[in-house]
Amino acid sequence: xxxxxxxxxxxxxxxxxxxxxxxPGVSRAVARDLRRKYGEDHRIVRAExxxxxxxxxxxxxxxxxxxxxxxxxxxxxxxxxxxxxERAMDVxxxxxxxxxxxxxxxxxxxxxxxxxxxxYYLLKPWxxxxxxxxxxxxSLLDSWRSADHRPVAETKVVGHRWSARSSQVREFLARNQxxxxxxxxxxxxxxxxxxxxxxxxMRLPLVITPDGDALVEPxxxxxxxxxxxxxxxxxxxxxxxxxxxGPAGLGAAVYGASEGLRxxxxxxxxxxxxAGQSSRxxxxxxxxxxxxxxxxxxxxxxxxxxxxxxxxxxxxVVGLEVNGSARRVDFGDGTSVGAHTVILATGVTYRQLxxxxxxxxTGRGVFYGSALTEATSCADHDIYIVGGxxxxxxxxxxxxxxxxxxxxxxxxxSLERSMSHYLVQQVAATPRISVRTxxxxxxxxxxxxLERLTLRDSRTGATETVDAGWLFVFIGAAPLTEWLDGVVxxxxxxxxxxGPDLVAxxxxxxxxxxxxxxxxLETSVPxxxxxxxxxxxxxxxxxxxxxEGAMAVMLVHRYLEML
Ligand SMILES: Cc1cc2nc3c(=O)[nH]c(=O)nc-3n(C[C@H](O)[C@H](O)[C@H](O)COP(=O)(O)OP(=O)(O)OC[C@H]3O[C@@H](n4cnc5c(N)ncnc54)[C@H](O)[C@@H]3O)c2cc1C
Numbered sequence: 001x002x003x004x005x006x007x008x009x010x011x012x013x014x015x016x017x018x019x020x021x022x023x024p025g026v027s028r029a030v031a032r033d034l035r036r037k038y039g040e041d042h043r044i045v046r047a048e049x050x051x052x053x054x055x056x057x058x059x060x061x062x063x064x065x066x067x068x069x070x071x072x073x074x075x076x077x078x079x080x081x082x083x084x085x086e087r088a089m090d091v092x093x094x095x096x097x098x099x100x101x102x103x104x105x106x107x108x109x110x111x112x113x114x115x116x117x118x119x120y121y122l123l124k125p126w127x128x129x130x131x132x133x134x135x136x137x138x139s140l141l142d143s144w145r146s147a148d149h150r151p152v153a154e155t156k157v158v159g160h161r162w163s164a165r166s167s168q169v170r171e172f173l174a175r176n177q178x179x180x181x182x183x184x185x186x187x188x189x190x191x192x193x194x195x196x197x198x199x200x201x202m203r204l205p206l207v208i209t210p211d212g213d214a215l216v217e218p219x220x221x222x223x224x225x226x227x228x229x230x231x232x233x234x235x236x237x238x239x240x241x242x243x244x245x246g247p248a249g250l251g252a253a254v255y256g257a258s259e260g261l262r263x264x265x266x267x268x269x270x271x272x273x274x275a276g277q278s279s280r281x282x283x284x285x286x287x288x289x290x291x292x293x294x295x296x297x298x299x300x301x302x303x304x305x306x307x308x309x310x311x312x313x314x315x316x317v318v319g320l321e322v323n324g325s326a327r328r329v330d331f332g333d334g335t336s337v338g339a340h341t342v343i344l345a346t347g348v349t350y351r352q353l354x355x356x357x358x359x360x361x362t363g364r365g366v367f368y369g370s371a372l373t374e375a376t377s378c379a380d381h382d383i384y385i386v387g388g389x390x391x392x393x394x395x396x397x398x399x400x401x402x403x404x405x406x407x408x409x410x411x412x413x414s415l416e417r418s419m420s421h422y423l424v425q426q427v428a429a430t431p432r433i434s435v436r437t438x439x440x441x442x443x444x445x446x447x448x449x450l451e452r453l454t455l456r457d458s459r460t461g462a463t464e465t466v467d468a469g470w471l472f473v474f475i476g477a478a479p480l481t482e483w484l485d486g487v488v489x490x491x492x493x494x495x496x497x498x499g500p501d502l503v504a505x506x507x508x509x510x511x512x513x514x515x516x517x518x519x520x521l522e523t524s525v526p527x528x529x530x531x532x533x534x535x536x537x538x539x540x541x542x543x544x545x546x547x548e549g550a551m552a553v554m555l556v557h558r559y560l561e562m563l
Contacts, residue, residue, distance in 0.1 A: 015068040015144075016043040016060060017137070020053035020084060021100065022076040026124070030071065030100070033129040038137065042068065050079030050087075057091040058196040063212035064156070067095045068144040069137060071122070074101045074108060082108065085118070091192060096140035098122055119143070155180040155227055158190045159205030161377050162449040164363025165217055166205040171373045172220055175270035175277070176313060177298050178227045220269065224314040231314055238262045238339040240556055241329055242549075243317045246273020247542045248532025249345035250300040251549025256343075257309035259553065264337065265309055266329065268316040272297035273347045274477070274533070275542045277369045278391070279398035282422065284542050294372070296542070317346075318483050322525055325563055340527060340563065341556045344488070344496060345549060347533040348477035348540075353386060357444035358473075365450025366471045372398070378470045380404050384453060386441055387474035388412055393423035395472055400432040408435045411458055444471065479534045489524040495536035498523050519555040521548060527559050 021027040047053035072081035109121035159166025183190035197214035245267030256263035278293035319330035379402035388410035499520040509524035532545035
C-alpha cells in the first residue's frame with residue numbers, strides 16, 4: 001500500500017480516498033488523476049490487492065482516520081472488487097463506493113448495486129478524467145460530506161458494561177483527563193473495532209490509542225505510558241518530592257514549582273484524588289456556582305505543569321528512607337528517587353463494604369466512587385447508594401438527573417447528622433431520590449453482574465431482597481500509610497502526626513536531631529512534611545487540603561534555609 005498527496009510524508013488528518021487495482025499501471029494512473037484534483041484536501045491511498053486494501057482500511061480505522069471514497073477494480077485475482085467492497089463496508093460503512101469495470105462487466109456492476117449498495121460504477125478507461133472521473137468522485141464526496149463524519153482522533157475503548165476492568169479503564173482515563181470514546185462490544189462499531197484489531201472480544205477492554213495501537217486488557221501503567229502520561233522521573237534528585245496527587249499534592253506542586261523548587265509529584269493512580277471524583281464542589285472559594293472535581297483537577301494539573309513541576313502517574317510509593325540530609329522514596333517496581341524534602345499528601349482511600357457478594361461484583365454493578373464515569377450507563381435505571389455523608393449526597397443528586405430512581409441507604413436514623421445542610425435540602429428537593437434510614441446492605445447477588453440486594457433494617461434485623469443493577473458505595477475512608485511503619489509517627493488510625501501534635505506531651509519525637517521543635521506540618525522526620533486529609537486532625541475539605549499544600553511548601557523553604 002502506498003500513500004500519496006501528503007506533505008513531507010506525514011499522515012494529515014484529511015479524509016482518505018482509497019483505490020484498489022491489481023494492475024500497477026492502472027493503479028498508479030488512477031491515483032495520479034485523483035491526486036491532481038483532490039490531493040490537497042484528501043489523502044490518496046493506493047492498494048494493489050483486495051487484501052492490501054483491507055489492511056489499509058483496518059489500519060486507518062484503528063488510527064481513527066476518515067475514509068470518504070473507495071474505488072475498487074472489479075477484476076482482481078483472489079478477491080474481486082465486489083467481494084472487496086462488501087468486506088470494506090464492514091470496516092467503513094459510511095464510505096462511498098464505486099467499482100471500476102470494463103464494458104463487458106457492466107452486468108456484474110449492476111448486480112453489485114444491490115449486493116454492496118454500490119454508489120457508482122465507472123467504465124475504464126476514464127479519459128478525460130474531467131469528464132468521466134471527476135464528476136463521479138465529486139458527487140461521491142458531496143454525498144459523503146452531507147453526513148456527520150467528525151474525526152475520532154481520541155483514544156477508543158471497546159468494552160462491556162459488566163466487565164470490571166472495562167469500567168476501571170474508563171475511570172482511569174476519565175480521571176487523567178484523557179479524552180476517549182466508549183464503544184460497547186455488543187454494538188456494530190465495537191465489533192468492527194475488535195475485528196480490525198484482530199481481537200476476539202473474550203478479553204476486554206480493547207484500548208486503541210490515538211496512534212492506532214491496540215492494547216488488550218492493558219494495565220494502568222501500560223495505559224499511562226501509551227496515552228502520553230509521564231510515569232518515570234526525569235532526574236535522580238529533586239528539591240521536593242510530593243507523594244499523592246489530590247488537592248493537597250497538586251497545591252504543593254503548584255507552589256513548589258512556582259517558587260523555584262525542582263519538584264516532582266508522584267501519584268499512584270490518577271491526579272485529583274477524592275476531589276477528582278466529586279461531581280460538584282460547591283464550597284470551594286472562588287467558584288460561586290460550584291466546580292466539578294474533574295475541572296478543578298484539570299486546571300490544577302495544567303497550572304503545576306506550567307510552572308515546571310513533573311507529574312508522574314501510576315507510580316505507587318511503597319517506602320521512605322532517610323540518609324543524612326537526603327530523603328528517598330521507593331516505588332513498587334524497585335526503583336526510587338531522591339530529594340532534600342518530601343511532602344506526604346496521600347489522603348484517604350474508600351473503605352470497602354465487606355458483606356457477602358460485594359467483592360465478586362465490584363466493577364460489575366457495584367462501584368466505589370465512580371458515580372461520574374458510570375452515570376451514562378445507568379441512566380433510566382434504579383440506583384442504590386450506600387452512605388449518609390456528603391459524598392453519598394452529591395452522588396445521589398448527580399445520578400438522579402438521569403436515573404429512574406435513586407435510593408440512599410443510610411445506616412443512621414437521619415441524614416442531618418452526617419450530611420451538610422445544603423445537601424440535605426437538595427436531596428429532599430429531588431423527587432427521584434428516596435432515603436431509607438436505619439438500613440444496611442446485608443448481601444449482594446448476581447451471576448455475572450449485580451441483580452439483587454438484601455437489605456437489613458438495623459433496628460429490627462428484618463431483611464428484604466430488592467432487584468438492583470447498580471450500587472454505589474460511599475462509606476467513609478481510611479489512610480493507607482502502613483508503608484511508613486517505623487519511619488514516620490502516626491496515630492492509632494494511621495493518620496500522620498505533625499507539628500504540635502508530635503510534641504503534645506512536651507517532649508520532642510524520638511531521634512529528633514534539632515533544637516527547634518518540628519514545624520507546623522513537619523512530621524517526626526525532619527524535612528518530611530504532611531498536607532491534607534492524611535494528616536491527623538485535618539479538616540477533610542478541598543480548601544484546607546490545598547491550603548496545607550501551600551503552607552507545607554513555605555515550611556520546606558524554611559527547612560532548606562536551615563540546611
Ligand atoms: C465524592 C466526594 C465528594 C467530596 N466533596 C467535597 C466538597 O464538596 N467540598 C470539600 O471541601 N470536600 C469534598 N470532599 C473531600 C475532599 O475531596 C478531600 O478532603 C480532599 O480531596 C483531600 O485532598 P488530599 O489531597 O488530602 O487527599 P486525596 O484527595 O485523598 O488525594 C490523595 C492522593 O494520593 C494518592 N496516593 C495515596 N497513596 C499513595 C502512594 N503510596 N503513592 C502515590 N500516591 C498515593 C491517591 O491515589 C490520591 O490521588 C469530597 C470527597 C469525596 C470522596
